[in-house]
Amino acid sequence: MTAVESVAVVGSGFAGAAAAILLAEDGVDVDVFDAKAEVGAVGSGITIQGNAVRALDRLGVWDRLKDHSYAFDEVGLRAPDPAGTVLAVVPDAKTGGPDYPATIGAYRPDVARLLVERAEEAGARIHWGARVEGLEQDDSGVDLIWNDGSGLHRDRYDVVVGADGLHSTIRAVLGIDVQPKRIGMGIWRAFVPRPADVTRTDLIYGGPCYIAGYCPTSEDRIYAYLVEDAQERTVLSPEEQVATMRRLAEAYHGPWDEIRASLDEHAVVNYTWFTQHLIDGPWNRGRVVLIGDAAHSCPPTIAQGAAMGLEDALVLADLLLSADAVDDGLWQRFSDRRLPRATAVVEASMQLAEWQLQHKRDGDVPGLMRRVAELVSVPA
Template sequence: MTAVRSVGIVGTGFAGAAAAILLAEAGVQVELFDAKEDVGALGSGITIQGNACRALVRLGVWDEVQRRSYPFEELGLRAPDPQGTVIAVLPDVKTGGPDLPATIGMYRPDLARILVERAEAVGARIRWGARVEGLVQQGDEVELTWHDADGLHREHFDLVIGADGLHSTVRALLGIDVQPRRNGMGIWRAFVPRPAEVTRTDLVYGGPSYIAGYCPTSEDHIYAYLVEDAQDRSTLSPAEQVATMRRLAESYHGPWDEIRESLGDDSRVNYTWFTEHLIDGPWNRGRVVVIGDAAHSCPPTIAQGAAMSLEDALVLAELLIDADAIDDALWQRFTERRLPRARTIVEASKQLANWLLAHDRDADVPGLMHRVTAVVGLPA
């Protein structure tokens, strides 16, 4: 017997959809609430490492993900010179095990849609356009209040999961005073046709940007990105965004010459600031818990954000399914399994970003990455 019969999940992102899949498969009544009107996801692409691939296998979506992604086993480093010279090709660590790719690239909205459709297929109900406004815990129940086009509604659940992202409403309703902090970097991303020679992620450190990189997402497309000092880019028109990214890319060559020329109105150029935060203690308050970006975030310098969100959901669902009751012992097990691992990723991502900000040429990046892969190579 599982510890819950009904669960409300706020947010349909990676963490929320993953938790919904596993709980619904176990026979739990699951309802997801999202203020958005549909599954649309911000961003152009996403880099997914082996431990996240392992989670996608468990969620029953791996076959579809394989059809919609691009696998690779190496990481390239290029120089910021006129030729875009390859200076090193490093084997990626297969953190998901020998039978899975070391890394895949994918169009981020495709992954979001695959997970949501899987959640619906196994029985989860999704309420789009539902804005959560209140949580009241009463004994063994949580009353969740939300508002949609039809007015105000209330429903009771055995448990509520807040998987509603960086600026989590659930986190605020719980009174957890932890907010994402900007770290001083901003990133331009674009979705463009794949140059024939791009078969892996290549990174360039140096030049006018901290990082110039790209990741193949399919046979036909890649996403390209440039990391700069964070600036207010909110006043730029779409055409000005494209022009700005083109200008920053002028210092990078090799495949960047073709990438730069392909940037246009259909490139879905977007700009965001890097953030970091961690709830450094239990992520629950009674029968309400936050996971994923609601609980932690970090600069995407080691490409583990999605993996950590998926792992949060898998561990929480496993504990709820195997337990007979929601009690302090359950929450202690959850904290012990997730907090140290999340802390390792957040701190490592911050450290790498700080080294870049400080232009530290003596930074022990290989040592840091070895420590990270040693952790994420173990099942969550």
């Protein structure tokens, strides 16, 4: 008999859907609550490293995602010159092992949809438009109080998993006073047609932005991004946002000439700030536990954010399904397996960002990337 028979998961994002899949497919009664009206995610791309692909395979999603993604095994570096000169092409570490690509690009909403569909197939019930209003717990379980617009409901679970993102309601309800902090960088993202010669991620350092990059997400689409000093860009109209990204892109060439031409009146771009936070200690309070962005976030400088959330879910499900009691020992084992790894990834991501913010050119980027690759190549 496992430690849990019923679990509530708050949040249907990558970490929440992953936890729901693993628990439901092993016979646990799973309810997923999401305040959104339907499955959705920011409509741009995502770069997913091999260790996350390995996790997606365990979740039964990788075979389906192959048709909605673009795989590659190297990364290019280009100069911020009029030709967009290729300076180097470097093999990327296969952190998921030899059976998986080093990296894939995908349209984030596609990944979110496939994960939710898989959770429902496994038997999880998804409650859309359901807002959590409170939690009450004792030694034997947790009462979840939620509202779907028809009034308050109260249901009891053995464990509640808070996977409700950066601005987690569950984190606030638990009284954990840790908030994402802006680090001083903002990123423009656009989802545009793929130039024929874009077959991998290329990065340009220098010019008006810290990074100009792109990642192919399918045979015909890429997402392109520009990282700048964080600014209040939300006051701009959609047309002004597109014009601003196009203006910043004028400094970059090679495939960027074609990308820039795609930033026309029909283009959709989005702008977000990079943040960082980490709950430096237990991620649970009693029988309620936080995973994914509710527990930690970091700038996407090493593209490990999604991987860490997926790994949180895999480890948590493994422990809940293999233990015979929800006790301090279970939570200590979870902390032992997740906190050091998440901390190392957050710190490495922040180190790269700080080097860029300081315009430091002598940082040991290859050494840092090698250490992260070695760490995440070992299954969580």
